[in-house]
Amino acid sequence: MINGVGGEIEYGETPEQAMSREFYEETGVHTSPEQWACYCVINRPDKYTVNFLVSIDNNVLIQETLKRKLWEYMKLIIYLTIPLIIYAGLYQCQ
Known part of the structure; x- marks a missing residue:
């Protein structure tokens, strides 16, 4: 399953924690950060970093x-x- 859920990483959050929070906010389904794993990261130095996470659960x-x-x-x-x-x-x- 590929999902389009996402958002900003809040101060002090890991990408996995942010994904778990955003997934709940946008779908109403609780997941734990441990259910998410880094798939890839796209980084443009001094501009942005995009983390793509996947949950195979x-x-x-x-x-x-x-x-x-x-x-x-x-x-x-x-x-x-x-x-x-x-x-x-x-x-x-x-």
């Missing part, structure tokens, strides 16, 4: 997949429960 994908599955199960439970509550309410009224 299925935990991000697994977490998001589990969240989506859990939400699907919750919706199913809600959809199945509401008619039963309504039916029970109607039955008691008769």
Whole structure:
């Protein structure tokens, strides 16, 4: 997976810490700095340095997949429960 997440490295941060923070800010998914590794660095002396990091970790994908599955199960439970509550309410009224 190639991602376009990124931003500035704040004072005192390592590139890995910055990537972990930026990834959370832009995607809402928590990662640890240890999950990120330097892929390459492009440096133009006295102008800029760009760090490219990569995470080869299925935990991000697994977490998001589990969240989506859990939400699907919750919706199913809600959809199945509401008619039963309504039916029970109607039955008691008769």
